[in-house]
Structure formats: C-alpha cells, structure tokens
Amino acid sequence: MDAPRFTLICCSVDPAAAEALRRNVAATIGEPFEFDVWDNRGRNVGLCDVYDRCAERSGGEYLCFVHEDVRFLTEGWGARLAAKLCEPDCGVIGFAGSVLKLRRTTAWLHGVGDMRANYVQYHGGGRHLHAKNPGGTDFSPVVTLDGMCLVVRRDVWAATPFDGRTFPGFHCYDLDFTTAVFAAGRRNYVCNTVLVEHFSAGAYSYGWLEALETYHRKWAGRLPLGVEPLDGARLADLDRRAEAYFLKLLCQKRLFGACPFRRIVRYIRAYPGRAASWALPFKYLKYHVKSLVRHG
Template sequence: MISMIVCSVDPAKLEKFCENVLMTVGCPCEFVVHDNRETGYGITHVYNLCAAKAKGEYLCFAHEDIFFRTPDWGERIVSLLQRPATGVVGFAGSTAKLAAYSGWGSMKQYTRYNYIQRFRNGSIKYCIANPDKVSASPVIVLDGMCLFMRKEVWAETRFDEATFQGFHLYDLDISMAVGQKYVNYVTNDVLLEHFSEGSYNQPWLDDTVRFHRKWADRLPFYIEKPNPLVSYFREIKMSFLFIRMLMKKRVGSWDFIELCCREHVRRYYWHITSLKLLQRLYKYKRQWRREGRL
C-alpha cells in the first residue's frame, strides 16, 4: 500500500488531489493528511509526524497542487521502490549538487525531469529531460513537489527538523542524505502535472545557506564526477549565476549579496565573471537605492 502524505493548507486543492489519486493510482492507498492551517508546523515536522502514522510500506510525500497524468502509476512507482538500492523517487532532480550556492537544478546538463508545469499566466510547459533514454534517471537531489520512498528508508533518515524548520530545502536535504547510501531517481514512466510556481525569497535563501553549511564536506557531489578542471569551471559559472539571480530577483539583503560578490572575486579574480559581477554590483546598487531598498 502507498501512504499519501500531505501537509495541507487548502481543502479545495486537497479534495481535487485526493480524487485524482483515487482515479489514477491503480493500487491500494491511504491518505495521511495534516491540516496545517492552525498548527503552522514546518513541513519537516509534518512529514515526520505523518510518516510515523502511515500504515503503508511505501510513502508518498506530496504537495496538494499536483495531479498524476499516468493511469495505474502506483504499480510503476512500487516496482521501482522495490529495488533494494532505490532511495527517493521524484519527478525533477539533478545528477550533481555543486558546492556553489544553488537550488536543485544546478545546471542544464545535470537536470533530469518529467512533469508538466502550469504558470500563473495560463501557459503550460512540458519539462522533459531524459537524455539517457531510461525509465528512471539516477540523480543526487530532488524537488519536493512529490517524493516517494520506502518507509524503512524514511525511518533510517527522517526529515531534518532541527535544521529546516520552514518549507524550503527539506527536499534537497532528505534526498542528499538518502543518496549517501541509496540511489535516487527521477521516474520517466509516470507523468506529473504541477499547478504552482516556486518562488525565491529570504526564507529560501536562508535555508539554502543552511543546506550548504550542513553538507559542505560532501559538496560537490556527482553521479558521475567530471574532469576536475571541468568541475572547477562549472563551480565558477554556478557561483556567478546564483549571485546574478539574487540581484535580479531582489532576494536577500544587499550586505549578503555584496559579501557573495566579494568572495567570488577573491576566489576567481582572474576570471571574466569577477569583472561582470563587479559591474552588476554597482549597477544594481544604484537601482536598489532608487527603489528605497538601501
């Protein structure tokens, strides 16, 4: 049996989600739902609480804003989870987690996903990346919109309630932890539809920093480690892209952004990205002043 675990804040979305699961799962399942509107617990606490109550051998930690689009998907997921080496199974992940600050999708060449994304403006994007043409792509970290694992794997690792007390980076953390012993996968046999967009904000940034501090001695971490020189230059690129994103999306304090810039320049003073970041630093500083953010 699959135990569908949901941290719910929207009864209408939850009802539609449950209806979709019952119509598509194709195998026995139960729903273990925590209404978080009044308690306001962090998602790691809710997931651990619900997983402990779950009766199923297989656990699904799901957001309530998703639909399964593949009939009888439960049998396919269970078949993958039954492999002793399987850890966490999801729908979007990366074959690498770089040492530079980043989300789950570090770089395009490492990205693996299989889902449909709906946007606020009504547009739809088919996010399909399976370059190896396999039924399940091995990955290091996974996005948390929907995560499957055997209950025994969860019991060995559990979600880190001490470090991640909000709603961010818990997914990268649990998949990184499980990935030290098992193989995580993005399934290409089951298609998911996701109805909300992610957002970058201060809590996300704070948890990103916490994640990288926690796993500093294990990063970078790869499925297949590239040439050291290639790895080094990708770290430079990721550092540059992350800092540029903070500036453009107005995420974090200016002091933090400036600190990241100066650290990048200190490490990679000879690389063109250092000059580009310094140019952007002064450009965005003027913009932030005009906006009253400084």
C-alpha cells in the first residue's frame, strides 16, 4: 500500500456520518490517504486539541481538517490541492473565507464584499451555491477561512499549530489558526476548482460570541489584516459597514442580549445619513417577532 499523501482528520460525534465522509473521500480524492476519526462522543475534547493530537500522529504530507458533514463533489481533488499546497509560501486552503479581518469585533465575514467562496450550503430547507470569485482565479487569496474544511502542509501546521489553550472549545479555532498562518507570512486561499457541500449552517451562541471576543483581544495588536493594503479612509468605511452587518447578524441569530435596541440607536446616531442605520430597527423587529413566534 502506498504511503498516505493526505491525512484527513475528523472530529466525530456521529459514526455513520464519519463513515459516509470516508467513503466519499475514497471515491473522490484520487490520492493515497489515511482517515483519522476522533470519536468525541462523551469526551467533549475541544477541536484545537483534537486536531493537534491527530496531526501529531498522522503520516500524511498534507493535513485536511474536515467536518463530518462535508462532502467532496469534484473527483481528483487531491492532486488539485497538492499542486497549490507545494508552493513554498502557501498556507491554508479552504472553501470559504474573507480577504480582510477588521479590528472591531466581527465574524469571519464582514458583509462588505469581502467573501470568497466555492461551496454548497444546506440551510432553510434548501441547497445554496456560494460562488464568490470576482478575480476569476483558480485560488482566491484570503486572510481567514471557515473551518468546514482546512487543508495545509504538515510543516505549516507544525510551525503554527492550533491554540487549544486560548480556544478550548469549538468556536473560533479556524479564525485563529488561519489568522496565525497569514500573520506568519503565508498565503491562504479559497479553492475555486474543487466544489464541496456542507450540510450544517454552523452554531451561533453566546459561547461563540465569547470566543470571538477572545480572538479579538488576542489579535488586537495585529489587526486589521488584509490581502490588499488598507488605508485610513477605506478602513473607516469598512468599519461602519461591517458594524451594521454584525448587528444584523446578532439579531438574525437571536443574540439580543449582545444587541439590545440601545446599541442600534447608538449606531443610528453615529451614522444618521446612512441607509443601513434605518434598516437596522426593522431587522431587529423582524427577528424579535420571529423569535417570539418560534418560542411562543
């Protein structure tokens, strides 16, 4: 048997889902691989620790940290990723990311045209293709990546492992890891030649918000970061627009404790002439009503 070129690492709470992923990889990767499943049922070990422990014992040249609810739709994807990963300055490759990370507390996506993506997402009972590649390139440079699937050379991971001490749970491990790799001088990418599908829309909770605030405290001295240089005037505009997007996200995810109405009022007072200011109260009301109906 050939030595594995790829090690796929999956933290699992559903053996059937993990096995479905293994069969999918075997049918599509086109390269020698090993599949390391960490059974996390009843153990609740944080993702950073799971990924680092499995990476340490792995044999592959390339490490693929992947959720068990991901499926690869493109045959021969292993060779396509390996051709990019072998470039000396290549960092992490994924399928959804952002070209910037602002200093203010925001999620990985800022809602300012910063998204780069190539994946199918299942949510709201539908199947939605997210294809954001304005440059028309095979690989879009980004700063951060979503953790549904992260592929990296072993030496890049070894130089910048996951930070389980700061992020002991299941949130912001991806944001932190890809920021660290980018800040170390590597280039992260969204792959536009391989399509994957993701069956869950993520978990947004106060625990996620707390981890996000921890991330911003950790990286406060290095942010903002961008694929392209960011001047002061552009940063001010991006901050304003990203704040409105984040407030809308908090409302959408029913995190009203972090987004009381007075916070929206402060935004309106700061930017009274902006359309986003006057849209926010309606978003707040819309999601409040939905929340009351759902739990009524």
